[in-house]
Amino acid sequence: MNDAPVILSVEGLSKNFGGIQAIDSVDLDIRKGEIVALIGPNGAGKTTFFNCLTGIYTPSSGDVYLSNPESGKKTRLNGKKPNKITEIGMARTFQNIRLFPTMSALENVMIGRHCRTNALILGAIFRGPATRREEEGIVDSSYQLLKKVGLHKQVNEQARNLSYGAQRRLEIGRALATEPFLLLLDEPAAGMNPKETEALVALIRQICEEGHSILLIEHDMKLVMSLSDRIVVMDYGKKIAQGTPEEVRSNPAVIKAYLGEDVDA
Amino acid sequence: MFPVKELKRSALISLWFAFLTFPILVVKVDPLERIVQWRWSNMFYIAIGSFVLSILAKVYMIRKERRDARKKETAATEPFAQRIIREPRFLYPLAIACLIFGVSFPFLFSVYQTNIMTTALMYVVLGLGLNIVVGVAGLLDLGYVAFYAVGAYSYALLNLHFDLGFWLVLPLGGLLAAFLGILLGFPVLRLRGDYLAIVTLGFGEIIRLILENWSEFSQGPSGIANIPRPGLFGIDISFGGGITYIYYLVLLLVIFTIFVVNRLQNSRLGRAWLALREDEIACQAMGIDKTKTKLIAFSLGAFWAGLVGVIFAAKTTFVNPASFTFLESAIILSIVVLGGMGSIVGVIIGALILILLPEYLRALSEYRMLAFGAVLVIMMVFKPNGIVSTVRRSYRFKGHAEIEGDSHE
Amino acid sequence: MDYFIELFFSGLTRGSIYALIALGYTMVYGIIGLINFAHGEIYMIGAFTAFIVATVLSIYGFPLLAIVVIAGVAAAVWSSAYGVTIERLAYRPLRQAPRLAPLISAIGMSIFLQNYVLLAQTSDFIRFPELIPEFAFMEPVAHIVGSSDMVILVTTAIVMIGLTCLIKYTKIGKAMRATAQDKTMAVLVGINVDRVISATFVIGSALAAIGGMLIASHIGQINFYIGFIAGIKAFTAAVLGGIGSIPGAVLGSMILGLTESFATGYVSSDYEDVFAFSLLVLILIFKPSGLLGKAEIQKV
Ligand SMILES: Nc1ncnc2c1ncn2[C@@H]1O[C@H](COP(=O)(O)OP(=O)(O)O)[C@@H](O)[C@H]1O
Ligand SMILES: [Mg+2]
Numbered sequence: 008m009n010d011a012p013v014i015l016s017v018e019g020l021s022k023n024f025g026g027i028q029a030i031d032s033v034d035l036d037i038r039k040g041e042i043v044a045l046i047g048p049n050g051a052g053k054t055t056f057f058n059c060l061t062g063i064y065t066p067s068s069g070d071v072y073l074s075n076p077e078s079g080k081k082t083r084l085n086g087k088k089p090n091k092i093t094e095i096g097m098a099r100t101f102q103n104i105r106l107f108p109t110m111s112a113l114e115n116v117m118i119g120r121h122c123r124t125n126a127l128i129l130g131a132i133f134r135g136p137a138t139r140r141e142e143e144g145i146v147d148s149s150y151q152l153l154k155k156v157g158l159h160k161q162v163n164e165q166a167r168n169l170s171y172g173a174q175r176r177l178e179i180g181r182a183l184a185t186e187p188f189l190l191l192l193d194e195p196a197a198g199m200n201p202k203e204t205e206a207l208v209a210l211i212r213q214i215c216e217e218g219h220s221i222l223l224i225e226h227d228m229k230l231v232m233s234l235s236d237r238i239v240v241m242d243y244g245k246k247i248a249q250g251t252p253e254e255v256r257s258n259p260a261v262i263k264a265y266l267g268e269d270v271d272a
Numbered sequence: 273m274f275p276v277k278e279l280k281r282s283a284l285i286s287l288w289f290a291f292l293t294f295p296i297l298v299v300k301v302d303p304l305e306r307i308v309q310w311r312w313s314n315m316f317y318i319a320i321g322s323f324v325l326s327i328l329a330k331v332y333m334i335r336k337e338r339r340d341a342r343k344k345e346t347a348a349t350e351p352f353a354q355r356i357i358r359e360p361r362f363l364y365p366l367a368i369a370c371l372i373f374g375v376s377f378p379f380l381f382s383v384y385q386t387n388i389m390t391t392a393l394m395y396v397v398l399g400l401g402l403n404i405v406v407g408v409a410g411l412l413d414l415g416y417v418a419f420y421a422v423g424a425y426s427y428a429l430l431n432l433h434f435d436l437g438f439w440l441v442l443p444l445g446g447l448l449a450a451f452l453g454i455l456l457g458f459p460v461l462r463l464r465g466d467y468l469a470i471v472t473l474g475f476g477e478i479i480r481l482i483l484e485n486w487s488e489f490s491q492g493p494s495g496i497a498n499i500p501r502p503g504l505f506g507i508d509i510s511f512g513g514g515i516t517y518i519y520y521l522v523l524l525l526v527i528f529t530i531f532v533v534n535r536l537q538n539s540r541l542g543r544a545w546l547a548l549r550e551d552e553i554a555c556q557a558m559g560i561d562k563t564k565t566k567l568i569a570f571s572l573g574a575f576w577a578g579l580v581g582v583i584f585a586a587k588t589t590f591v592n593p594a595s596f597t598f599l600e601s602a603i604i605l606s607i608v609v610l611g612g613m614g615s616i617v618g619v620i621i622g623a624l625i626l627i628l629l630p631e632y633l634r635a636l637s638e639y640r641m642l643a644f645g646a647v648l649v650i651m652m653v654f655k656p657n658g659i660v661s662t663v664r665r666s667y668r669f670k671g672h673a674e675i676e677g678d679s680h681e
Numbered sequence: 682m683d684y685f686i687e688l689f690f691s692g693l694t695r696g697s698i699y700a701l702i703a704l705g706y707t708m709v710y711g712i713i714g715l716i717n718f719a720h721g722e723i724y725m726i727g728a729f730t731a732f733i734v735a736t737v738l739s740i741y742g743f744p745l746l747a748i749v750v751i752a753g754v755a756a757a758v759w760s761s762a763y764g765v766t767i768e769r770l771a772y773r774p775l776r777q778a779p780r781l782a783p784l785i786s787a788i789g790m791s792i793f794l795q796n797y798v799l800l801a802q803t804s805d806f807i808r809f810p811e812l813i814p815e816f817a818f819m820e821p822v823a824h825i826v827g828s829s830d831m832v833i834l835v836t837t838a839i840v841m842i843g844l845t846c847l848i849k850y851t852k853i854g855k856a857m858r859a860t861a862q863d864k865t866m867a868v869l870v871g872i873n874v875d876r877v878i879s880a881t882f883v884i885g886s887a888l889a890a891i892g893g894m895l896i897a898s899h900i901g902q903i904n905f906y907i908g909f910i911a912g913i914k915a916f917t918a919a920v921l922g923g924i925g926s927i928p929g930a931v932l933g934s935m936i937l938g939l940t941e942s943f944a945t946g947y948v949s950s951d952y953e954d955v956f957a958f959s960l961l962v963l964i965l966i967f968k969p970s971g972l973l974g975k976a977e978i979q980k981v
Binding site: 291295296300301303304306307308314406459460462463464465466470471475477478481482485553599602605606609613638639644646647648652653657 | 710714716726729730732733734736737740755759762763766770771774775778779780781782783784785786788789790791792793794795796797798800801802807808810909913916917920924951952954955957958959961962965966969970971981
């Protein structure tokens with residue numbers, strides 16, 4: 008039904024912490040241009056799944072491949088460091104916001120530009136034309152990103168002084184600064200009011216239209232249903248269902264996972 | 273004004289200290305002659321001293337509480353020192369005044385004073401170098417002196433065996449130290465904070481012990497003497513002139529270092545260091561290579577220590593392992609923390625205080641190090657953020673006029 | 682073979698002393714996360730107190746057993762008093778301060794205490810009285826294991842067992858474990874954290890003092906500087922075993938002691954400390970949290 012190239016392919020991914028099987032052989036494909044939602048009750052292993060994809064945790068078994076949609080280059084991510092994975096083109100936000108609290112909003116986004124720029128010691132010291140141009144470019148593109156996420160009025164504000172919703176959006180801006188073709192969002196709407204959530208939906212749509220594919224974890228079902236092309240449901244570390252919003256909505260296993268009991272469908 | 277309860281408390285404190293110091297301060301034994309000396313007067317001094325000090329401390333606390341209460345009423349004002357540093361219109365004239373003072377120092381003061389000032393300035397550079405590692409990148413390095421030693425011995429040995437001159441060895445010593453920094457940093461920078469601290473401390477000791485014991489290489493504890501002072505286009509300079517010359521050399525190095533550190537802090541690399549200090553995981557997720565970035569900070573710091581090491585050898589014309597003990601590392605670290613981590617001005621003030629203070633405390637002669645230790649504790653207790661508590665000048669965006677105009681959709 | 686056994690026992694002796702000091706480091710670190718740089722000085726003060734008390738008593742003609750007991754108790758009491766005072770003055774005001782402030786304060790305290798003892802007593806090495814006699818029953822093995830080695834080993838073993846019981850079964854021990862795990866929770870369940878921290882310093886200091894007295898009598902001389910290197914070695918041992926872990930501190934100390942002993946015996950005594958630190962670096966490279974330390978997985 009969709010023949011866009013697969014950009015992320017996860018095969019039999021598992022992760023256990025001591026005795027806890029946090030993820031139990033999960034498969035997943037994401038195609039270019041898709042918005043896929045990963046849902047499931049708390050503790051289902053969604054965040055752990057993200058951590059395994061982005062190299063923050065090492066998976067216990069299974070494989071993760073990331074393919075650049077432009078060049079078609081396919082890379083196996085297992086054992087790669089988080090920064091390498093970001094460099095290849097997958098960036099993320101965090102469920103528990105992890106901004107650089109005493110740095111300004113702009114500087115936070117500028118950090119995101121790090122892996123797409125080059126100046127090192129000598130560049131910093133001599134600050135030649137190339138370095139200056141690069142710095143200007145960093146500031147410019149970072150500012151544009153702040154504008155995109157609607158924070159350009161708080162450019163110089165310290166991240167820790169921003170409102171909760173603004174911090175979440177700043178995280179998105181910072182992740183976008185790394186020029187990912189796949190963006191992972193961990194509960195981006197958590198703690199937002201309905202108005203903020205609405206703006207977020209528009210933002211995510213816009214980001215997708217600009218050519219980024221998106222995998223997002225979210226509990227706000229309205230957001231999930233309206234945004235996603237596909238939904239993947241996890242429970243106790245296992246993938247229990249996947250499909251279009253309609254399919255998932257009526258899946259008995261999903262209803263059971265969420266309500267904790269059998270529901271006659 | 274001063275309640276009885278407090279007096280009672282002070283009396284108890286003084287009793288406690290009298291008890292605490294009793295064996296060490298009062299009793300003195302001679303095991304050979306089998307004589308015991310009871311120095312009761314010491315106990316008396318301690319009792320009185322701790323009584324008075326505890327009252328003073330209490331008064332200070334009460335005052336401070338009142339001041340803080342008042343401060344909360346009036347709007348929080350930025351401390352004076354920080355306002356000066358933040359505002360270029362204060363900072364630049366101040367910097368120029370310092371520079372003029374620095375340049376005219378040898379004319380205003382004696383050779384002896386100039387010599388002391390040279391030492392203080394060397395520590396400014398060491399402090400700024402370590403500041404990159406500890407203050408900016410947040411890596412606790414307790415063996416910084418090892419790199420200083422590498423610089424000093426580079427000059428001493430290269431000069432001894434290959435007759436290399438000061439100006440050639442100066443960068444070479446720095447590079448050698450930086451290289452060693454990379455060698456050490458590569459395996460250990462993965463360790464978390466305090467583990468890194470003890471490993472670097474151990475490394476510092478290893479270097480010193482090797483210098484002390486491997487006599488064929490380093491001439492052992494007796495050290496290497498008759499290291500030539502730096503020449504100026506082949507001219508030999510008189511002793512007094514030599515000191516002035518080295519003073520200017522170090523002053524230049526200070527200026528160069530400030531320039532470089534300042535540029536580094538406001539660069540892509542400097543941002544990455546700061547971010548790394550704030551959140552390592554987020555940093556990695558943003559594509560920053562943690563190990564590489566830390567390694568750069570670590571070896572840059574080492575490079576500066578190496579440079580100062582070479583100058584140290586040239587200044588004293590003599591090096592031995594005893595100059596590179598842990599105490600030295602501790603002093604440099606104290607400069608960074610005392611001044612205010614991450615702040616260039618803070619480090620300069622810290623170095624001047626910590627190096628000049630003991631020099632001018634020479635009147636206290638043997639009490640000097642005792643006072644030094646006490647000052648460290650007291651300063652930390654009363655000013656835990658350092659003298660210039662981190663005023664980071666973050667990048668201020670002023671470019672686009674849209675900030676005010678344009679509203680968000 | 683005798684030489685090997687001799688080295689083995691002298692390594693264990695060394696290790697025991699390191700363990701007595703390392704426990705203080707590891708306990709304090711476990712509870713307030715501070716490298717207590719002044720801990721080596723506590724050990725040194727313990728040795729000096731024991732020296733002073735023992736000498737005074739022997740001048741007044743007390744019997745040996747009484748001297749040993751009284752000097753040991755006095756060393757433990759005064760060292761604990763110093764430990765608690767240091768915590769109160771130099772660390773407690775800095776609990777909320779940036780991470781490096783208490784460390785600098787500790788370094789300052791260490792410099793202060795060294796010079797305090799130097800000025801109050803002497804800068805020279807002084808002969809420490811022989812508190813442990815050569816036991817007759819040790820005669821047959823005396824060429825391999827000295828009496829004082831034996832006493833040190835036995836004392837350390839007893840102290841370790843006592844400490845384990847204290848931490849496992851007593852109220853304060855449980856409070857200590859709770860505080861080490863989660864300070865906020867400990868406060869919430871009504872534990873007086875200040876008291877727990879003081880108790881930690883008391884126990885750690887008393888152990889260090891006993892170590893100080895034993896090693897001083899074993900080696901036969903002390904000066905104001907002995908705390909520094911012993912402190913660093915003990916801390917190395919604590920890190921080696923995994924800082925915060927009590928069995929780790931003991932294991933690390935024994936490994937360190939044995940390594941040093943064999944290295945000195947078979948290679949060269951000049952590089953004893955080099956071996957110690959190289960061992961530390963090597964172990965940490967392969968096991969970054971130490972031998973028995975828990976690997977820290979940060980929850981993201
Ligand atoms: N670092 C860790 N150590 C031990 N257990 C962990 C760790 N990270 C996650 N877990 C466990 O894995 C399970 C899944 O957690 P998580 O992925 O955060 O769930 P979700 O994001 O779906 O709410 C939970 O039981 C959690 O306690
Ligand atoms: Mg989660």
